Every structure is written in structure tokens, then in C-alpha cells.
Amino acid sequence: MEFDAGTNFTNTSEVFTLSVPETLMIFLYGIICFVAIVGNGCVCYLVFSKRHMRTVTNFFIASLAISDMLMAIVCIPFTFVASLLGHWPYGHAFCPALTYIQAVVVFLSAYTMLAISIERYMAINHPFLRRLSKKKSVWVIFLCWILSFLTPLPTAITSRVIPYTDAEDNSTTLYCSEDWSANSDRFSYTLTIMVLQYFIPLLVLIYTYSRIVHIVWLKDVSNCEDASEGDPRKKVCRNYVLRFISFSVIVLSRKQR
DSSP states (O other): OEEEEEEOTTOTTOOOOOOHHHHHHHHHHHHHHHHHHHHHHHHHHHHHHOGGGOOHHHHHHHHHHHHHHHIIIIIHHHHHHHHHHTSOOSOTTHHHHHHHHHHHHHHHHHHHHHHHHHHHHHHHHOTTSOOOOHHHHHHHHHHHHHHHHHTTHHHHHHEEEEEEEETTTTEEEEEEEEOOSSHHHHHHHHHHHHIIIIIHHHHHHHHHHHHHHHHHHHSOOTTOGGGGGOOHHHHHHHHHHHHHHHHHHHHHHHOOO
């Protein structure tokens, strides 16, 4: 995770003005954050306030909604402002905190979607096995949160504000980045994070969702009451394909390394 921006400390009285594209970006980011907070907040409210909505899958979805709200409340605004201002304005303490929270949120999304795919796979492909109970699903969600906080701990330890002085114009650039003693350590950690955060969940989702789609497609729907409205298998398959695409795009786009 790296925030790279420059500022000239000798010109502190300069008035900061916004261009039209920057103003438009502020508006769009504001809309995105607002919709994410309100939408995911409504999801959490429905799941926790309505008894009939308290299902295993909805518990996982609520956990996913909380991670999305954390991204919209903490990560997106501060990162965007730092990029917009052209320097790191939050001080030394907030640098490791923000980079760590961002990593935690991405891991939480990946682990939660991984848990959802496994739960759905077990329910559909092995219907005679004992289903995951609500109590056990809460423990699984708790484990996802614990792992999400533990896995990126090196990010919090190594992230710091690093000043860089340009000898030509005597300007100082502030970096909020991971400061590793060796490039090989940085590469190893980045590769490990990429595998745990993206490739392993992606491979699991490919297997579980492909098996679910295969089982659903083999079902006989000729006597189905909803057959007149179209093949229900297509709706189910489309749903799981969209879930897979969502994970592939969203988690990778959240990755800031």
C-alpha cells in the first residue's frame, strides 16, 4: 500500500483550488460513499431487525456489508483526499492505521465470500449432510474477522511516512508506504498477500460455483411450477456467475499494492 504525493513545505500559504475534473471526482466519490453506507446499512438493519431474515447466508452477507461500510467510511475518503491534496496530510500515526485497515477490509471481503461459497456448496452439493447452524455461522464469521486482522499485520508494522527531498527544487515529497529492509522481503510479502487475498479464494470460488452450476443444470425442471416463466436454472446459474465476477473485479480493484 503506498500513498505518494508531493508538497513544498516552503510554500505553505498557497491557496488550494479545485479544477472542474477534481470537483466532479469529489461529487462522484461522495455519491459512491453515500450509496455504499446507506445501502449496506439497510442490509444490516434488515438482517438484524427482522427475525425471518436471520439466516446463515444473510449473516455472511451482513458481515460483507459491514466491510463495505468500513471501506466507504474510512478507506475511500481519506485515500481520496490525500491524492487530491497532493500530499500526505494525516501525520505519522494515521499512515500505518489507514493502510492496515484497508488491507483488513479487503481480506474480510475475500474470506467472507469464500465462506459463502463453501456454505452454498455444502448445502446444494451435499444436501443430506448437516447444515451449518446459525450459531456456527457466527463463529465462522468471527474467524473470518480474526484472520482478516491477523493476516496483514506486517502492513501495520512496516508502514510509515517517508519524506523524500528533491535536490533540484528543494521540495519534499511525503510517502506513506511500507518500509522494508530488503526488496526481497517486500516481494515475498506482496506475493503471499496476493495468493491469500485473491488467488486461493478465486480458485475455491471457481470450483464451488462450477459444481453448484453443474448440479443445478442437471435438475429436471419440466414439472416446475415456475417453468412457464422461463428456465429457473438459468436464473440460478446467472446469479452464481455474477457472484464470481463480482469477487474477481471488486477484490482485485480494492487491492492497492
